[in-house]
Amino acid sequence: DGGITQSPKYLFRKEGQNVTLSCEQNLNHDAMYWYRQDPGQGLRLIYYSQIVNDFQKGDIAEGYSVSREKKESFPLTVTSAQKNPTAFYLCASTIPGRGMDQPQHFGDGTRLSIL
Amino acid sequence: GESVGLHLPTLSVQEGDNSIINCAYSNSASDYFIWYKQESGKGPQFIIDIRSNMDKRQGQRVTVLLNKTVKHLSLQIAATQPGDSAVYFCAEKNSGNTPLVFGKGTRLSVIA
Numbered sequence: 001d002g003g004i005t006q007s008p009k010y011l012f013r014k015e016g017q018n019v020t021l022s023c024e025q026n027l028n029h030d031a032m033y034w035y036r037q038d039p040g041q042g043l044r045l046i047y048y049s050q051i052v053n054d055f056q057k058g059d060i061a062e063g064y065s066v067s068r069e070k071k072e073s074f075p076l077t078v079t080s081a082q083k084n085p086t087a088f089y090l091c092a093s094t095i096p097g098r099g100m101d102q103p104q105h106f107g108d109g110t111r112l113s114i115l
Numbered sequence: 116g117e118s119v120g121l122h123l124p125t126l127s128v129q130e131g132d133n134s135i136i137n138c139a140y141s142n143s144a145s146d147y148f149i150w151y152k153q154e155s156g157k158g159p160q161f162i163i164d165i166r167s168n169m170d171k172r173q174g175q176r177v178t179v180l181l182n183k184t185v186k187h188l189s190l191q192i193a194a195t196q197p198g199d200s201a202v203y204f205c206a207e208k209n210s211g212n213t214p215l216v217f218g219k220g221t222r223l224s225v226i227a
Contacts, residue, residue: 004158006158033214035217040123041219041220042204042217042218042219042220043159043204043217044217045214048214058214090158090159092158101146101147101164101166101208101210103149103161103164104149104161104215105161106151106158106159106160107158108156108157108158109156109157109158111156
């Protein structure tokens with residue numbers, strides 16, 4: 001089945017540590033996205049990538065970093081500079097619009113907590 | 116409707132009734148709109164989309180209405196079922212390779 005896989009489902013971080021969240025898709029989508037969701041809130045864009053080896057900051061990129069070395073993979077690193085990292089992190093992908101927009105497809109998220 | 120502060124607006128509906136969830140979008144240049152359903156602990160699931168050259172689109176038990184004059188989007192769910200209980204988000208984008216912008220969501224609670 002084609003889809004987006006995020007791992008792990010739950011992740012714990014000690015203060016001062018960097019952690020990396022995995023996102024893999026086999027949908028052959030060019031564009032991938034990372035969102036952060038806090039309780040009772042909507043989705044806020046962290047980073048996105050329209051094509052391999054290229055990515056752009058979203059609205060809340062500070063304290064995060066990404067890489068896009070392969071089309072299938074878009075890992076997100078939450079660095080120690082992110083002072084409030086506890087949240088639900090969602091990865092999404094889509095075919096970028098070529099005159100006809102397409103919906104984003106989402107993984108089932110990673111919940112990150114601080115120990 | 117749109118949330119204010121940290122609390123999601125909640126819509127409570129009797130099972131079998133129709134539900135209407137509203138969304139006010141912000142960008143008059145937006146030309147593509149999506150509704151997503153999010154169940155607890157899961158990622159958002161695509162429900163239906165609409166482009167700005169339409170004002171209504173129907174799916175299975177769902178209808179999306181778009182009023183560009185007042186920048187308003189609504190999702191109608193017919194014969195609401197307990198499985199429809201979730202948080203519903205609207206999202207908008209303008210043309211080109213720009214990301215979606217999400218609203219803050221509405222929680223739908225179905226009373227059996």
